[in-house]
Amino acid sequence: MEYFECDVPSGDGLCSDNWCPCSKTVIPRGTGYLYIDQSLVDFRSQYRTMKSVGEAMGRGVVGPQIDMPIGLFRWGPILVCRRGAKLRNIDLKIAAADAKYWWKTGEVPLRATPLMYESVEKEVNLLKEKLKSVQELKDKGDVEQLIKVLRSKESAGVRQAAADALGEIGDLKALDPLIAVLKEKRPYIHFDWVYVAAARALGEIGDSRASETLESIANNKREFSSVRKAAVKSLKKIQERTD
Numbered sequence: 001m002e003y004f005e006c007d008v009p010s011g012d013g014l015c016s017d018n019w020c021p022c023s024k025t026v027i028p029r030g031t032g033y034l035y036i037d038q039s040l041v042d043f044r045s046q047y048r049t050m051k052s053v054g055e056a057m058g059r060g061v062v063g064p065q066i067d068m069p070i071g072l073f074r075w076g077p078i079l080v081c082r083r084g085a086k087l088r089n090i091d092l093k094i095a096a097a098d099a100k101y102w103w104k105t106g107e108v109p110l111r112a113t114p115l116m117y118e119s120v121e122k123e124v125n126l127l128k129e130k131l132k133s134v135q136e137l138k139d140k141g142d143v144e145q146l147i148k149v150l151r152s153k154e155s156a157g158v159r160q161a162a163a164d165a166l167g168e169i170g171d172l173k174a175l176d177p178l179i180a181v182l183k184e185k186r187p188y189i190h191f192d193w194v195y196v197a198a199a200r201a202l203g204e205i206g207d208s209r210a211s212e213t214l215e216s217i218a219n220n221k222r223e224f225s226s227v228r229k230a231a232v233k234s235l236k237k238i239q240e241r242t243d
Helices: 038-044 050-058 082-087 092-105 116-140 143-151 156-169 172-182 193-205 208-219 225-242
Strands: 003-005 033-035 078-080 107-109
Touching: 033 082, 033 092, 082 092, 092 107, 116 143, 116 156, 143 156, 143 172, 156 172, 156 193, 172 193, 172 208, 193 208, 193 225, 208 225
Parallel strands: none
Antiparallel strands: 003 107, 033 078
16 A cells, blocks of 8 residues: 655644535544545645645645635545545545544555445455355365365355355265354354355255254254254254155
């Protein structure tokens, strides 16, 4: 990541966003959100330091006029409050991290602040790539790598895909890892489809060693109904294979 210099207030800051109706909300030092638009990035890519900015001003060079009153020019990003950041639809997590870094170092990332839809689109595309990778592992029958994905801290959707793939392959190596998923400690209110997929996969593998865990899930009234139903179905499949 490349950066450019920008002066930091000696005390607290103010929301300086003309789009925001907050009437200059005080932003405590070290907090807030930075809005960096592309016009500023284009300009400051030529003048990375405050010294070079001063020299440019001496030569009559002016900065971007976006979001500023006529005749006033901007050399740095806009510090905004949470309300202003939401109105601009910028990525709050990134904008807050940028602000925190700027307060600490006096440096600003030389890139525009992502909008929320851009961040969501990026995450969706990344998820698609990961799911494609899981599909490729399934096609290869790569049980070891699928187990690694299942045990990883990947998103629930990716782990679910790995569990389903392991169930379709049916290799006994996946038995213990899938059982371990169902035994994961989680708050009662937490649910995701990886647990349904793990219970379902155990039924596809069909080994009776999974019965005890599946029975525990099926009889647990605090478990989510979708997971319990998957466990019941898998128990029936295992019983049919052993009869």
